[in-house]
Amino acid sequence: MVKWATNTKVAVNWLSRAQNVSILTLCDATTGVCTKKHEDESEAWLHRQNEEPLFSRDGRKFFFVRAIPQGGQGKFYHITVSSSQPNSSNDNIQSITSGDWDVTKILSYDEKRNKIYFLSTEDLPRRRHLYSASTVGSFNRQCLSCDLVGNCTYFSASFSHSADFFLLKCEGPGVPMVTVHNTTDQKKLFDLETNEHIRKAINDRQMPQVEYRQIKIEDYSLPAQILKPATFSDTTHYPLLLVVDGAPGSQSVAEKFAVTWETVLVSSHGAMVLKFDGRGSGFQGTKLLHEVRRRLGLLEDRDQLLAVRTMLKEQYIDRTRVAVFGQNYGGYLSTYILPAKGENQGQMFTCGSALSPITDFKLEGQQFLIIHATADEKIHFQHTAELITQLIKAKANYSLQIYPDESHYFHGERLQRHLYGAIVNFFAECFRVQDKPPTAPAREEEEEED
Known part of the structure; x- marks a missing residue:
């Protein structure tokens, strides 16, 4: 720095x-x-x-x-x-x-008022609120964004040079909006962006239900996020997709608004999506963060598998249609998770996909989609090439989607649509209930001999 x-x-x-x-x-x-x-x-x-x-x-x-x-x-x-x-x-x-919470960003220092402005997780680790604190005396702290905007618990902000005004960006869970406020009393001066067209589009569609729950692992109670179809019923059986990040210090469970390929998979294909922040994740103290020290890949996959096993206890999850997806470090973890055994030593996962993975592993019959850009400057294509060499030797069932001369970040709307479309189509096919072949009619008793 x-x-x-x-x-x-x-x-x-x-x-x-x-x-x-x-x-x-x-x-x-x-x-x-x-x-x-x-x-x-x-x-x-x-x-x-x-x-x-x-x-x-x-x-x-x-x-x-x-x-x-x-x-x-x-x-x-x-x-x-x-x-x-x-x-x-x-x-x-x-x-x-x-x-026992984190300051996630310092935004501004107001010298004439002796105040510092910042974002923090004081409310909940999955939320971000705007606070001020006095820089003199007893350092009194005040939440400026709490209850300021309806259906919003995840904020970012920026201040004018004089710190007399601030721009407040609501990032979720509702449709994002941007407002301008007076710093002294937080009074809203005007709406800068309301995203009414997005709000209308969302209201006209069946968006996923979002559920949060805690999962107990040893001494920790760790957060999970579950996306359910809008028409969810606990008497229906749904396929389950685990989406893994898992990089040290990362956070998958957050109250941010997003419409992604995962949203499409839930809304259009009736799947459920699970995200879980296990040991090694951020914003829950350094004890949890440093659990993975010198043990990368050993604890994270256990925690993710425990989260899946917890979900498999629910009567509405179809145990025959469970999948995993990961990108970058999450791709590394997904390759280790995919061969996991379920009950009776059967395969827990039906299929899996990794975007820019970083390792090799063993497959036992599951479908596996590998996606990588050949000009990836962050995770070199060599990782995928070496992985494919091992998969061929193992006679594994895999598919490869490459993007020639594309960088790690997949710039361009058309390219991103193709990428996300490929992922959705792969899991939709994986989750499709196969048509059963017609059963042969019961053989009638042999006719009496003439």
């Missing part, structure tokens, strides 16, 4: 190769001399090291996020202020926020 603090001073964050020690310095651009402002270390690894500090106008005071111990759940990320003292080489460091 490198950021200009003033016209002559630049903040530089140095990180060890093992990513377990960081040093935040303030460097003079004219002389090249750097002064250490803060040092942090971890027995595992340091998370969120690319976030920029927020400086006062004179550069003598700055705010940054660091992990602070908060009891049994480990450390949570909170705002710390560092103030230079006159005639002293030591800085005064104070924590402005605390609690």
